[in-house]
Amino acid sequence: MTSRLLLPAALRRYAGEEAEVEIRGGTLGEALDDLAVRLPQLERRLRDEQGQLRPHVLMFVNGVSVRSGSPMETPVGDGCEVFVAPAVSGGRS
Amino acid sequence: MGLAILLIGTRKGLMIARSTDDRQTWAVDDFQFLNQEVYSVALDTRQDPPRIFAGVGTGHWGPLLTYSDDLGKSWTEPEEPPIGFPQGSDASVDRVWQIQPATDQQPDVVYAGVEPHALFRSDDRGQSFALVEGLWEHPDRPKWTPGGGGACLHTVLPHPTNPDDVLVAMSAAGVYRTRDGGATWHPANRGIQAAFLPEDQRFPEFGQCVHKVAFHPDKPQRLFAQNHFGVYRSEDRGDSWTPIESGLPSNFGFALVAHPHRPETLYSFPLQADAERFPPEAKLRVYRTEDAGANWEPISKGLPADPYYAAVLRDAMVADRGDPAGVYFGTRLGEVYASRDDGDSWSLIASHLPDILSVRVAEIA
Numbered sequence: 001m002t003s004r005l006l007l008p009a010a011l012r013r014y015a016g017e018e019a020e021v022e023i024r025g026g027t028l029g030e031a032l033d034d035l036a037v038r039l040p041q042l043e044r045r046l047r048d049e050q051g052q053l054r055p056h057v058l059m060f061v062n063g064v065s066v067r068s069g070s071p072m073e074t075p076v077g078d079g080c081e082v083f084v085a086p087a088v089s090g091g092r093s
Numbered sequence: 094m095g096l097a098i099l100l101i102g103t104r105k106g107l108m109i110a111r112s113t114d115d116r117q118t119w120a121v122d123d124f125q126f127l128n129q130e131v132y133s134v135a136l137d138t139r140q141d142p143p144r145i146f147a148g149v150g151t152g153h154w155g156p157l158l159t160y161s162d163d164l165g166k167s168w169t170e171p172e173e174p175p176i177g178f179p180q181g182s183d184a185s186v187d188r189v190w191q192i193q194p195a196t197d198q199q200p201d202v203v204y205a206g207v208e209p210h211a212l213f214r215s216d217d218r219g220q221s222f223a224l225v226e227g228l229w230e231h232p233d234r235p236k237w238t239p240g241g242g243g244a245c246l247h248t249v250l251p252h253p254t255n256p257d258d259v260l261v262a263m264s265a266a267g268v269y270r271t272r273d274g275g276a277t278w279h280p281a282n283r284g285i286q287a288a289f290l291p292e293d294q295r296f297p298e299f300g301q302c303v304h305k306v307a308f309h310p311d312k313p314q315r316l317f318a319q320n321h322f323g324v325y326r327s328e329d330r331g332d333s334w335t336p337i338e339s340g341l342p343s344n345f346g347f348a349l350v351a352h353p354h355r356p357e358t359l360y361s362f363p364l365q366a367d368a369e370r371f372p373p374e375a376k377l378r379v380y381r382t383e384d385a386g387a388n389w390e391p392i393s394k395g396l397p398a399d400p401y402y403a404a405v406l407r408d409a410m411v412a413d414r415g416d417p418a419g420v421y422f423g424t425r426l427g428e429v430y431a432s433r434d435d436g437d438s439w440s441l442i443a444s445h446l447p448d449i450l451s452v453r454v455a456e457i458a
Contacts, residue, residue, distance in 0.1 A: 010153075010154070011154070040172055040173065040174070041170060041172070044155065044174050045151070045153075045154035045155055046154075048155060048177075048185035048186075049174060049177030049178055049180065049185050049186070050178070050180060050181075050182075050183070050184075050185050051180075052185070054153065054154065054155050056152065056153040057153055057154070086152070086153040086154075087153065
């Protein structure tokens with residue numbers, strides 16, 4: 001169950017300057033748990049220490065925002081694209 | 094004095110200024126942590142090499158606590174998250190407000206004060222921090238409220254000779270003190286008024302909006318506190334407080350700095366009022382007392398004469414350990430002023446920066 005995590009430029013330094021990395025798991029939460037083992041500095045910029053998506057991080061699975069409901073329960077898997085973006089709400093000052 | 098390092102944390106990055114001529118001139122490096130807020134900085138000179146810490150707010154990507162062992166040329170972020178609440182505690186670190194190396198007797202201990210109200214302690218010189226459970230589990234905590242800047246633990250004052258005695262200050266929870274190394278804590282606000290509460294509730298046990306606490310290491314029983322309306326002195330390490338504001342133009346402000354060698358001398362930067370956060374009369378002046386708050390004098394030599402409408406935040410004023418002492422402050426207008434004569438006169442050493450959040454200084458041997 002491998003998805004592609006597509007990264008904004010600001011986060012690529014934590015992924016060896018790659019624009020995307022593979023993440024493995026059947027749900028978004030499992031896939032980010034896998035990321036936390038391999039690239040912990042990248043994962044903790046997406047989720048806080050309680051495993052919750054940071055307030056100003058947007059994620060889209062195959063183009064659909066996961067903000068509402070239980071984001072970490074979102075099914076992901078082979079062929080899925082998980083797109084990460086900084087929300088404009090986080091861009092104060 | 095050899096190399097003096099001045100850390101300038103701003104709303105949009107960190108600048109490091111260096112002086113090699115006894116603080117007469119300063120060279121300012123390029124910005125680091127571009128477009129990221131640097132709320133807290135610290136210079137830990139207890140071991141060699143000295144370590145610089147920065148508490149960086151990365152905006153979208155959460156807080157970062159990082160350090161440099163080469164005076165800011167490169168920065169280290171540990172693989173494991175250096176700071177965070179235990180899983181299941183239903184809290185996450187929003188901002189690192191304060192990084193405070195402990196005393197010389199504990200060269201590996203570093204404290205961090207964060208938002209929401211919590212204290213963390215590192216026993217490995219800042220590689221990893223653990224929550225101080227005694228404060229986090231305090232029965233008062235559900236009643237603590239955030240100040241205007243947030244629910245921040247912004248001041249940590251370890252006793253200079255007794256490692257078990259640590260004092261913290263939080264907005265708007267007040268001052269708390271432990272005498273057993275952090276296991277238990279008790280509020281230390283008797284005599285401090287919470288002027289924003291109803292008249293019959295203005296001297297609560299806790300809930301005051303303390304903005305900064307300072308003390309001189311030779312006299313750790315004597316504390317000074319700048320509150321949200323009120324400047325106070327304690328002679329019993331926080332058991333009781335008395336006002337020392339009668340000689341000041343206002344009892345509102347944030348920054349408060351003790352002189353490095355004279356326990357009677359203190360520097361303040363008063364603001365007109367909480368709804369008028371400008372220097373009184375729009376005059377950029379530092380206020381100094383040399384008798385522990387009985388009398389205050391404004392100092393303006395070398396400071397702009399034109400009207401000045403920017404404040405100085407709680408961690409944006411500091412003193413070095415030189416003799417005479419250097420005193421430094423950064424304004425929300427992005428200017429840094431320095432004095433190398435105990436505050437008698439000032440000069441501008443950096444300008445046109447983003448608003449300044451934190452300033453720290455140290456001499457490097």
